[in-house]
């Protein structure tokens with residue numbers, strides 16, 4: 179497949195007189211896709227029913243006739259001001275019970291029927307008008323679901339929808355009371371209409387109540403997206419895409435992805451390192467202008483899974499952003515490196531955000547490929563270089579990785595609801611394991627929790643997985659590689675209660691969690707073979723073979739044949755040893771690339787991606803600061 183570059187463009191921000199020149203310059207840069215329209219509702223329909231599509235017809239015509247393929251976004255992330263007058267109850271409410279007002283974006287509640295219907299109306303009009311347009315080669319639904327924490331809402335509309343969802347899910351109020359254990363603290367309900375949202379309670383609400391609310395909230399996002407997809411699909415065969423984000427876990431992306439053709443995500447490496455990752459100050463300083471060396475790759479692999487193999491970067495950071503606490507400029511080379519890293523992980527298209535920096539409004543300090551005065555910003559030349567390199571691109575076809583990591587959204591909600599230790603975070607646990615594997619030079623596939631086929635993998639990790647699905651349980655039964663489950667895997671019911679069998683309930687493994695303790699960062703639990711457990715330790719009973727133990731002799735990791743259960747959160751040293759041992763048993767060659775150098779194997783090439791601000795040497799190659807190179811395997 180031919181890999182391509184794209185750019186995000188807002189014709190409504192610029193005089194029509196410069197559209198053609200912009201389009202020609204995009205083509206000259208080597209860009210072939212352009213995404214438009216996703217925030218343009220106030221110009222498409224300045225007042226209810228007053229449809230103004232002529233300008234969009236012309237914009238699509240100008241871009242398309244320049245040779246660009248257009249991705250048309252539905253404008254539903256930015257309802258215009260008049261919408262609020264029509265639907266005063268459409269706003270989402272925060273957990274403190276305050277409506278989230280107009281004046282930025284994403285001011286809507288996923289469960290408010292009136293707004294979903296307005297979205298269906300405008301999407302239907304767009305789909306009918308442009309479904310057969312030869313220049314529209316892909317569609318994007320909305321923009322970044324849950325961006326600015328918008329998937330959870332505590333509005334009256336959400337409460338009504340939640341009650342309906344509960345009635346459908348549980349059938350009878352007695353079933354709900356039993357499932358949640360509402361006998362505790364006399365929380366039993368007589369009917370569904372009594373059930374409020376789990377905010378503003380005196381002390382913590384019942385975790386089962388919160389978990390149900392999290393599942394409901396995710397389902398509302400899925401439903402919202404599905405309506406748009408259905409209407410677009412009725413008019414076109416062009417692929418339908420959504421642009422997800424980094425470390426956003428409030429809805430089940432696999433569920434949303436099931437209705438879409440391609441997954442995409444918006445990659446802002448420097449912003450993410452600064453405001454989305456818990457790392458030591460030295461790490462943040464070292465990677466200040468490059469971004470974390472694993473964060474992008476983790477999401478590339480995750481969204482490849484969400485997209486069932488097909489994925490893009492829909493927005494790629496080109497220069498300083500505006501929204502992190504500090505917004506340094508990328509090192510020269512990074513706008514190229516990020517794109518190549520994405521291609522090495524199988525991205526079909528990498529689209530830079532945005533063409534020209536806007537001189538007005540919230541993002542006026544956010545770089546584009548062009549400056550506000552239309553002069554080239556530093557990202558432009560790097561994009562042009564990538565485009566040039568793509569001409570004789572290496573084979574970046576994806577091949578199955580030797581190692582897989584299961585990632586699950588419900589597990590994130592579960593442990594957020596019931597962390598038990600202040601720093602127990604599911605994403606973090608998975609990310610540390612992912613990083614540990616990458617430090618050994620390995621390429622990784624992410625798998626959904628209902629994955630039924632593990633064949634071909636030498637190692638599968640499923641840390642912190644709330645429940646083992648039947649599919650995964652069966653796949654593990656015949657798996658001939660090494661599996662590591664835990665900590666916390668399969669230790670609760672779907673309702674977030676303790677199963678009477680106790681956890682972890684793994685077939686053939688004689689191990690039961692007698693009790694669990696969480697400990698603060700000051701308390702380390704040393705392991706016999708070196709390294710420590712941090713944050714979390716489950717005390718196991720049973721006769722399973724012990725492969726790791728704490729210094730007082732209690733088991734830290736046990737196994738039955740190829741399936742291991744890890745009873746705590748290993749620090750970097752312990753994790754590195756555990757992973758190296760597993761690789762050895764599994765017959766997987768591990769490497770020790772220098773810090774900050776990451777490897778990624780495609781079907782035919784090995785990519786060397788240097789996130790360091792200095793040159794490194796490895797495998798007989800000199801790889802410059804912020805540089806990426808590749809050679810045949």
Ligand code: GAL
Nearest residue numbers: 321322325444446499531544
């Ligand atoms: C993304 C968003 C874009 C723009 C960008 C700025 O989250 O989709 O519209 O706001 O961030 O970095």
